[in-house]
Amino acid sequence: xxxxxxxxxxxxxxxxxxDPKTKKEFYAVQETTLEIEPGTFVTLLGPSGCGKTxxxxxxxxxxxxxxxxxxLGGEPINALTPNKRDTAMxxxxxxxxxxxxxxxxxxxxxxxxxLPKEEIRQKVTxxxxxxxxxxxxxxxxxxxxxxxxxxxxxxxxxxxxxGVLLFDEPLSNLDAKLRVVMRTEIRKIQxxxxxxxxxxxxxxxEAMSISDKIIIMSKGKVEQIGSPREVYYRPNSKFVxxxxxxxxFLDAKVISAGDGRAVIEVNGEKMExxxxxxxxxxxxxxxxxxxxxxxxxxxxxxxxxxxLSTFMGSYQYYQVTVGGVTVQITDYNPVNKKIFExxxxxxxxxxxxxxxxx
Amino acid sequence: MARRQSAxxxxxxxxxxxxxxxxxxxxxxxxxxxxxxPLAILLVDSFISEEQGITLSIFQRVMGLSNFRRxxxxxxxxxxxxxxxxxxxxxxxxxxxxYVQLRTRFLGGLFKVVSMLPVVSPPFVLSLSxxxxxxxxxxxxxxxxxxxxxxxxxxxxIVIVQTLTFFPVCYMMLKGLLKNIDxxxxxxxxxxxxxxxxxxxxxxxxxxxxxxxxxxxVTFIESIADFAxxxxxxxxxxxxxxxxxxxxxxxxxxxxxxxxxVILLCITLVMFIVxxxxxxxxxxxxLTGKASRMRMLITDxxxxxxxxxxxxxLALFVxxxxxxxxxxxxxxxxxxxxxxxxxxxxxVFTRYKGFKAFKDSFxxxxxxxxxxxxxxxxxxxxxxxxxxxxxxxxxxVSMLAMAVPGTVLGIGYIRGFSGGLFGTGxxxxxxxxxxxxxxxxxxxxxxTGTRSGISALRQIxxxxxxxxxxxxxxxxxxxxxxxxxxIKDSFLSGLVTAFVRSITAISAIILLVTPSYLLITVQIxxxxxxxxxxxxxxFATILIVITYGAVLLMNLVMKFFGTSRKLKEE
Numbered sequence: 001x002x003x004x005x006x007x008x009x010x011x012x013x014x015x016x017x018x019d020p021k022t023k024k025e026f027y028a029v030q031e032t033t034l035e036i037e038p039g040t041f042v043t044l045l046g047p048s049g050c051g052k053t054x055x056x057x058x059x060x061x062x063x064x065x066x067x068x069x070x071x072l073g074g075e076p077i078n079a080l081t082p083n084k085r086d087t088a089m090x091x092x093x094x095x096x097x098x099x100x101x102x103x104x105x106x107x108x109x110x111x112x113x114x115l116p117k118e119e120i121r122q123k124v125t126x127x128x129x130x131x132x133x134x135x136x137x138x139x140x141x142x143x144x145x146x147x148x149x150x151x152x153x154x155x156x157x158x159x160x161x162x163g164v165l166l167f168d169e170p171l172s173n174l175d176a177k178l179r180v181v182m183r184t185e186i187r188k189i190q191x192x193x194x195x196x197x198x199x200x201x202x203x204x205x206e207a208m209s210i211s212d213k214i215i216i217m218s219k220g221k222v223e224q225i226g227s228p229r230e231v232y233y234r235p236n237s238k239f240v241x242x243x244x245x246x247x248x249f250l251d252a253k254v255i256s257a258g259d260g261r262a263v264i265e266v267n268g269e270k271m272e273x274x275x276x277x278x279x280x281x282x283x284x285x286x287x288x289x290x291x292x293x294x295x296x297x298x299x300x301x302x303x304x305x306x307x308l309s310t311f312m313g314s315y316q317y318y319q320v321t322v323g324g325v326t327v328q329i330t331d332y333n334p335v336n337k338k339i340f341e342x343x344x345x346x347x348x349x350x351x352x353x354x355x356x357x358x
Numbered sequence: 359m360a361r362r363q364s365a366x367x368x369x370x371x372x373x374x375x376x377x378x379x380x381x382x383x384x385x386x387x388x389x390x391x392x393x394x395x396p397l398a399i400l401l402v403d404s405f406i407s408e409e410q411g412i413t414l415s416i417f418q419r420v421m422g423l424s425n426f427r428r429x430x431x432x433x434x435x436x437x438x439x440x441x442x443x444x445x446x447x448x449x450x451x452x453x454x455x456x457y458v459q460l461r462t463r464f465l466g467g468l469f470k471v472v473s474m475l476p477v478v479s480p481p482f483v484l485s486l487s488x489x490x491x492x493x494x495x496x497x498x499x500x501x502x503x504x505x506x507x508x509x510x511x512x513x514x515x516i517v518i519v520q521t522l523t524f525f526p527v528c529y530m531m532l533k534g535l536l537k538n539i540d541x542x543x544x545x546x547x548x549x550x551x552x553x554x555x556x557x558x559x560x561x562x563x564x565x566x567x568x569x570x571x572x573x574x575x576v577t578f579i580e581s582i583a584d585f586a587x588x589x590x591x592x593x594x595x596x597x598x599x600x601x602x603x604x605x606x607x608x609x610x611x612x613x614x615x616x617x618x619x620v621i622l623l624c625i626t627l628v629m630f631i632v633x634x635x636x637x638x639x640x641x642x643x644x645l646t647g648k649a650s651r652m653r654m655l656i657t658d659x660x661x662x663x664x665x666x667x668x669x670x671x672l673a674l675f676v677x678x679x680x681x682x683x684x685x686x687x688x689x690x691x692x693x694x695x696x697x698x699x700x701x702x703x704x705x706v707f708t709r710y711k712g713f714k715a716f717k718d719s720f721x722x723x724x725x726x727x728x729x730x731x732x733x734x735x736x737x738x739x740x741x742x743x744x745x746x747x748x749x750x751x752x753x754x755v756s757m758l759a760m761a762v763p764g765t766v767l768g769i770g771y772i773r774g775f776s777g778g779l780f781g782t783g784x785x786x787x788x789x790x791x792x793x794x795x796x797x798x799x800x801x802x803x804x805x806t807g808t809r810s811g812i813s814a815l816r817q818i819x820x821x822x823x824x825x826x827x828x829x830x831x832x833x834x835x836x837x838x839x840x841x842x843x844x845i846k847d848s849f850l851s852g853l854v855t856a857f858v859r860s861i862t863a864i865s866a867i868i869l870l871v872t873p874s875y876l877l878i879t880v881q882i883x884x885x886x887x888x889x890x891x892x893x894x895x896x897f898a899t900i901l902i903v904i905t906y907g908a909v910l911l912m913n914l915v916m917k918f919f920g921t922s923r924k925l926k927e928e
Contacts, residue, residue: 015364060828064367079370083830095825099843108839109829160829 005196006073006086006163008059010034013068015054015220028054030220031067036164036198036213038073041190043199043207046217047243052200053168055217059198060166061085073163088157089166093173094149096141102128102152103137109160127159130189147178154186158193165190167199171206179203183210204244208232216240234276238358241288248294248327249286250302252357254279264357267302267323274356285357291330293350296320296340300347306340322348372746377834381736386748388733389755392801395779396770397623397762403773404617416617426618429601433582434625436516436597441578443521445570447672448528454669456536458662459655465666468673475680476526478905480862480879482586483898484519486886487682489591490692490895511593519587522676524580528573535569535641536562541653554661569641575633579626583763585865586879590886598622599765599865606769606869616773619766630761683902686895702892706900710893715876716900722792722875723860726799730856733800734807735849739841741808742815743823744833760805764865771798771870790872798867799860806859807852814848815841847916854912858905 015029029051036042044052057063059070061082069076077085088109096105103124110120128134131151141149150170157165167186171179187210190197201207207214208228216223216231216239224231224240235241238249252264254275262275266287279285296306296318304327308319316334320327327348331337340346373379404416420426451469460466491498492510499508539562547557585599592600602622606615656662686692690699706712734756740746741753775794778786788794818841826840827833842849864879871880878901885894 061371062824062828064364064371066362066364078367079374081371081374081832082824082827083832084374087828089825089828091821091825093819093821095819095821097822097826097840099840108826108831112830112835156825156829 004073004163005038005194007038007196008034008036008164008198009071009074010055010059011069011071013055013058013065013070015051015058015063016066027051027220029058029065032220032222033068034215034222034225036196038196039194040212041187041197041199041210042213042215043201043211044215044217045201045204045207045243046223048202049219050217051220052202052217056089056166056168056198056200059164060087060089086163087166088160088162088164089168090150090153090157090170092169094153094170096149096152096156098141100141101137102133102139102141102144105141105152106156106159109156113160123159124155127155130158130192131155131185146174147182150174150182151185154189158189158195161195163196165195165197167197167201169201170199171201172203179206186210208244214244216243218243234356235288235358236277238286238288241358246291246328248289248291248325249358250289250322250325250327252285252287254281254283254285254357256281262357269302271301271352273352274354276356277358279357287355287357289327289348289350289355291328292332293354294327294329295331295349296329296346297349298338298347300349301352302348304346304348306342306344306346309340309342311339320346320348368745375833377832378744382740382746382748382752385733385737385740385752389752392797393755393759393762396767396774399774399780400616400619400623400766400770403613404620407613416613417621420614420617420621423614425596426601429596429598430621432513432595433597433599433622436513436520436588437578437581439517440520440524440581441574443517444525444528444577445532445574447521447525448530448532448573449566449570450665451525451529451669451672452532452536454665455533457653457656458665459657460666461662465670465673468670468677472673472676473526473530474909475676476523478858478902478909479680480586480882480898480901480905481523481584481864482590482879482882482886483683483902484523484679485515485587485590486686486882486891486894486898487679488515488519490682490686490891491679495692495694509593511591512595515591515593516588516595516597519591520581520584522679523584523587524577527580528577531573531576532566532569535566539565545654554656554658568637572633572637572641575629575637579629579633579761582622582626582629583765583865585763585765585868586883589883598625599763602765602769603869606772612773615769619769622763623761623766626761626763626766627758634757680902683895684899686891687899689892692891702896703900705893706896710881711876712897712900715878715881715897716904718792718875719861719878719901720904722795722877723799723857726796726803726860727853727857729796730800730803730807730860731849731852734804734852734856735811735842735845736837737804737808738811738815738845739837742812743820743841756804756808759801760809764802764863764867765869767798767801768866768869771866790870790874792875794870795867795875795877798870799856799863802863802866803856803859806855810848810852810855811845814845818844846919850912850916850919854908857908861905862901 010032013029013032014027016025017028018025032055044055046052054063058065061077061080065078069078071077072086097108100108106124106127107120110123124137128137131154133148133151133155136144136148141152144152153170171182174182183206199210211228213225214228214231215225218239224236226234231240231244235244241247250266252266255263255265255270257263257275257278257280260275261272262279263270263272264285264287273287302322304320304322306318306320307326308317310317311334314332316331316337316339318329318331318340320329405412405414407413407416451472454460455469488510490496492508493499494506494508496508496510499505544557544561547561548554552560583599585603588595588597588600589603596604598618599622602615602618605611605618687702688698688700689695690697690701737752737756741749771794775785775789778784822844823836823840826836831839862879864883867877868880868883871877878897882894882897882901885897
C-alpha cells in the first residue's frame with residue numbers, strides 16, 4: 001500500500017453519557033490513554049458496555065469526546081468530521097449500500113475523491129482480488145452470503161488506503177466456523193498490506209488469534225494492555241484473568257515475598273509461586289489456577305473431593321471442591337490416565353513455577 | 359461533569375458542513391415564517407386591541423355571541439359522535455379483514471376500494487351525493503320512498519357524511535395494529551377454554567384499546583377541522599370552521615375571527631397532544647409482539663355471514679355514494695329528468711372557465727408537490743438521522759402543523775401577510791399571489807409526508823449512512839446518494855399524496871384565493887352552495903379522475919422504478 005500507515009494516540013479521553021431513564025450521567029469511557037503504533041493490529045476487548053465501541057466511534061468521529069484529545073498520525077483530530085478523517089470502518093452490520101452492486105460499493109469512496117475512472121476500476125479490481133471476490137462486481141449486495149458481504153465491507157474500507165482501519169465487531173453476524181475462517185483472513189490481509197488496525201470484539205479467542213496487542217477494557221477504563229501471551233499468562237487483575245480464558249481463584253495468604261516470587265499459604269499448605277504484581281508479605285491474595293494447568297492425582301498439593309466428572313472427548317472435565325471452593329479442571333488427552341469418579345478423594349497437581357497470585 | 363467539550367466539538371463538526379447548516383437555517387426560517395408566525399399573529403390579534411392594549415375583551419365579545427357558543431357545542435357534539443362511529447366502523451372492517459375468512463374475492467376488492475377512496479376524493483364529494491340521494495330531490499327519498507320534504511341538512515347530515523369520509527382512516531390504522539397481535543396470545547386464551555367472544559373481549563379488545571382511542575381522537579380532530587362538509591350539508595347548523603369563515607367573509611370581523619380561530623386551535627391542539635404523546639405510543643407499545651405465524655381465520659358461518667354482510671353493505675353504500683357523483687353530472691336535471699346529457703361538462707368548460715380552473719389547480723399543486731415531498735424527506739432525515747440543537751424545534755413545528763385546522767391557518771395568513779410582516783409591508787407582495795397558495799399547499803401536506811418519511815427512515819440501519827459518511831461523503835452527498843435512493847418509494851408516494859391533498863384542498867385556500875386564480879375545489883363549493891349540483895358534480899368528477907390518475911401513475915412508477923422491490927428480492 002502506497003500511503004503511510006498512521007499511529008493513533010488517545011490522550012486522557014473521556015465520554016459521558018446520560019442514562020435515558022434515570023437521567024443520571026455516567027462515564028462510558030473514562031480517562032483513557034492509549035498509544036497505538038503504526039502498522040500494528042490492536043484489539044479492544046471487553047464485555048458489552050465496557051466502552052470499547054464508544055472508543056472506536058470516537059476515533060472514527062461519530063462521537064465527540066468530552067475530555068482529552070485524539071491524535072491520528074500526530075495530528076489532533078477532535079474537531080474533524082468523520083468524512084475528513086483518514087480512517088475507514090468495517091461495521092458490525094456491514095452497512096453495505098443496498099442500492100449499489102459490489103463494484104459501486106467498493107468504488108463509492110474513490111468516486112468521492114474524484115479519482116479518474118480508469119484508476120478507480122484498477123484499484124477496485126485489485127482489492128476485490130485481494131479479498132477473493134473477483135467476478136462478483138455486478139452482484140447486488142443482497143445476493144451475497146454473509147461472508148462475502150463481510151469481504152465487500154473489508155474491501156470497501158481497504159481500497160481507500162486509510163491511515164487506520166477500524167473494525168466494529170465485524171464477525172459477530174457470522175456463524176462460528178466462518179468466524180474462524182474470516183478472522184485468519186483479516187489478519188493475513190492486514191499483515192500483507194501492513195495497515196494499522198483497531199479491532200473491537202467481545203470474543204476473547206478472536207482477540208487472541210488476531211492481535212499484536214490486546215487492550216482489555218472494563219466499565220469505561222483500560223484494565224490491561226499487552227500481547228496475547230502477556231494478558232493470558234500474566235494478567236494483572238482478577239477481572240482480566242477471568243475474562244481471558246477460564247480461571248479458578250483460591251484464597252491465599254502471603255507469608256513472604258521478594259524478587260517476583262512469594263511463599264503463600266493455601267488451605268493450611270505452604271508453597272512458593274510466582275508473584276508478578278508484587279504482593280507484599282501479610283497481604284491476602286488469590287492463587288490463580290487455569291483449568292488446563294491442573295490435573296488430579298493420588299498425591300499432590302491440595303486435597304479435594306470430586307463432585308463432577310464428565311468425558312468430553314479431547315479432555316476429561318472435573319469439578320472438585322477445595323476447602324469449600326469449586327475448582328474446574330480440564331485434563332487433556334485423558335487416554336490411559338486414571339479417571340476419578342464423583343465422590344472420590346484426590347489431590348490437585350500443578351507446577352508451582354507455572355502458577356501465580358493476584 | 360465536563361460535558362462542554364463534546365457539545366462544542368459537535369457544533370464545530372456541524373459548522374464544517376455548510377450545506378447542512380444552510381439547510382437547517384432555511385428550514386427553520388420557513389417553519390417559523392409560515393407556521394409559527396401566522397399562529398402567533400392570531401394570538402396578538404385576539405389579545406391586543408388598539409385602544410385597550412392587552413385585553414380579554416375580544417374573547418369576551420366573541421364568547422358573548424350566542425351563535426359562536428352554539429358552534430362550539432355543535433362542533434364538539436359532531437366530532438364526538440363522528441369519532442366514535444368512525445372508530446367502531448373502522449374496527450369492524452379491520453377485524454373482518456384480519457380475522458375472518460372472506461368467502462369471495464369480491465369483498466376483498468370492495469375493502470381495497472373503500473380504503474383508497476378517501477385518499478383520492480375531494481373532501482366534500484360525499485356531501486354532494488348525500489344531498490342527491492337523500493335530499494328533497496334525492497333519488498332514494500323522493501323516488502324510492504316517496505318522501506318529498508326530507509331534509510338532510512344539519513346535524514345528522516354532517517355526522518353521516520363525516521363518518522363515511524373518515525372511517526377508512528380508522529380502518530387502515532386499526533388494521534395495522536390488529537396484524538401485529540401475535541395469534542398465539544388468542545390461541546392460548548382459546549386453549550384455556552374461552553369462547554371466541556370472550557377472547558375478543560378479554561384479549562383482543564384490551565390490547566387494541568389505546569389504538570381505538572387513538573383512532574377516535576384522530577377522527578375527532580379531523581371532524582372538528584373539517585370545513586367543506588359542514589359548509590355544504592350543514593345548512594343552518596354551524597360548526598366552528600364555518601362560523602369563523604362567515605365571521606371574516608361575511609361580518610368582516612378580523613379580530614373576532616382571530617379570537618375564534620385561537621379557540622378552535624386550542625381545542626385541536628389539546629386533543630393532538632393527548633393523541634400524539636399519550637395514545638400513539640401506547641397503542642403500539644402493547645403490540646410489540648411480531649405475529650409468529652399465520653392466524654387461523656374464522657370460518658364459522660354464524661360469525662362470518664353477518665359480519666361480511668354488514669361490511670359489504672356498508673362498503674357498497676359508500677361506493678354508491680361516490681358513483682352517484684359522475685351520474686349527477688350526466689343527468690339533465692337531477693331528480694326530475696334522467697336523460698343522459700353532456701351539457702354540464704360542456705358548461706364547465708364553456709361558461710364557467712373550466713380550463714382555467716383546472717389549469718390553475720393543476721399547476722399550483724404540481725409546483726407544491728415536489729417541494730413538499732423533498733422538504734418532508736429532508737425533515738425526516740434530520741429528525742431521524744442527525745443530532746443538532748434545533749432538531750427538537752424542527753420536529754415539533756412540523757408536527758404542530760398537523761394539529762392546525764385549515765381555517766385557522768387561513769385566518770393566520772390573512773392577518774399575517776395581507777399587510778406584510780407585522781403590518782410593516784415587508785413581503786406584502788406575497789399576499790394574493792399564487793406563491794402564497796403554493797406555500798399553503800406545502801404547509802398543509804408537510805406533516806403527512808414527514809410522518810411517512812420518518813417511519814421509512816427508521817427502518818434503515820443507521821450505520822449504512824454512517825458508512826458513507828465514513829468513506830468521505832458530506833451530509834449533502836450522503837442524503838443524495840444514500841438516504842434518498844433508499845426511501846425513494848416513500849418520496850414518490852409523498853409526491854402524489856402532496857399533489858392529491860393540494861388539488862383537493864379547500865379550507866385554508868378558500869380564505870386566501872383571489873379572483874385571479876380559479877381553483878376547482880372553490881368552484882365546486884360555490885356551485886354546490888348555489889344548488890347547481892350538475893355543474894358541481896361535473897367539476898368533482900373531473901377532479902376525481904385527475905387524482906385517481908395520479909395515484910395510478912404513482913403505482914405504475916413505483917412498480918418499475920421503486921427501490922424496495924429490487925432490494926426485497928433475495
